[in-house]
Structures are given as C-alpha cells and as structure tokens.
Amino acid sequence: MDFDRADAINQAIRLLSLRHRARAAALLAPLGLHPGQETLLLELARTGPRIQAQLSEALGCEPPSVTLMTRKLEASGHVRRRPAPSDKRASIVELTDSGAALAERVKELWCALAEETVTGLPEQTVADLPGVLGTLTANVDTRRPRDDARRARQDRGSDG
Template sequence: MDFAQADALNQAIRLLSLRHRARAATLLAPLGLHPGQEALLLELDRTGPRIQAQLSEALGCEPPSVTLMVRKLEASGHVRRTQARGDKRASVVELTAAGKALADRVKQLWSALAEETVRGLPAATVADLPGVLAAMTANVDTRRRPVRGKDA
C-alpha cells in the first residue's frame, strides 16, 4: 500500500473514531453517562453478573478504568458489587433494577447512533461492517499474543 492510500485510510479511521465517540458522548450525557460506561452496562445486561477482571477483558479496558466506572455507576445506583465466593480480592458486579432500566435506554440510543452512523450505505455494506471492523481491530490489538509460524 502506498503512503497516500495508507494516509487516507488511517485518517478516515481516526476521524470516524473521534467523531463517533464525540457523538456518543453527546447522546449519553443526558443519561448521566460518560463514554465507556454504556459498554459496561450493556456487557452486564448481556452476560449477567461479572467479576471486574472479566469486565476489563470483555471491554478491552485496563482494570483501573473498570474500577472507576464501577465506582461511579455504583454511586449512581446502577450497579452493585459483592465479594466473589472463594476469592475475597475479587468483586462481582451486577446491574440493579435502575441499571437494567438504564441499559434498556442505552440500547435504544445505541441503535439510533448505529443507524445514524451508517445512513446512506448499502444494506450489504452495513451487513459486512461488523466483521470487517472486528478483523481490523484484531489486526491492531496490542493485547493479543503474537502468532508464531512453524518457521519462527
């Protein structure tokens, strides 16, 4: 890939990321949420109670970031923490009834944001986007272990 194409691709990805996050922040603010907190709420809604380390892995965040999000969501009454059975160092996080109601509102907002983001694109392109973006994310994921070939 030549530099001009690489630059155009990298700039497009950067701008989409920045603008999507800014738009999400604008939509989340009236709900009292900051970007990232919605992902934690949705993860708990999808999976049920999780240990904070599991949330960190699922969200692709550092543990201190998850701890801060959990503290803020706990203070607002949207999640509760309990001690994990068999591991006094681990906390299990779960949605409260208020957190479940907020997650439902976030789902509506998230659907609207997705529709806004892909407006005007062909349906086939929209259908392919999650897989394409997931592959691109995996390509630059610094958390993954290097793949070693037979000759490595």
C-alpha cells in the first residue's frame, strides 16, 4: 500500500474515533455519564451480574479502569458490588434499579448515535459495518497473540 492511501485510511479512522467519542460524550453528559461508563452499564444489562475481571475483559480495558468506573457508578447509585462467593478478593458488580433504568436510556441514545453516524450510507454498507469494523479491530488488537502461523503461510504464498 502506498503512503497516500495508508495516510487516508489512518486519518479517517483516527478522526472517526475522536469525533464519535466526542459526540458520545456530549450525549452522555446530560445523563451524568462519562465515556466508558455507558459500556459498563450496557454490558451488565446484557449479561447480568459480572465479576470485575470479566467486565474488564468484555470491555477491553484495564482492571483499574473498570474499578474506577464501578466506584463512580456505585457512588451514583447505578451499580452495587458484593464479594464473589468463590473468591472474596473478587467483586461481583450488578445493576441497581436506577442503573437498569439508566441503561435503557443509554440504549435509546446509542441507537440515535448509530443512526446519526451512518446517515447517508446504503443499507448494505450499514449491515456490513459491524463485521468490517470487527475485522479492523482484530487486526490492530495488541491484546491478542499474533498469529505467526498465518503470517508464515502468507509469507510462503508471496515467495512462490
């Protein structure tokens, strides 16, 4: 790939990420939420109570970030923590009634943000976006071990 094409791709992804996060922050602020907290609420709404380590893995963020988000949401009455029966060092996080209600409001906001984001795109492109973006994310995911076997196969294919 030449530099101009690479630069165009990287700049587009960077700008989309920055502007989407800023727009999400503006929409979340009236709900008293900061970016990231909504994903924790939505994960708990989707899965039910989770151990903080599970939340960290599901959200793709470091455990201290989940701890901080959980503390803030607990202080505002949206989640509660309790010791895990199997490991007293671990905490189980669950939504309170106000957290469940807030998660429903976040779902509405998330739908509006997604619709705003894809305005003007053909329906098939919108349908393909989660898969395309998932592939892009997997390609740059530093948390996963690199697939050396895949690379070796690609290298062999380009040699002959």
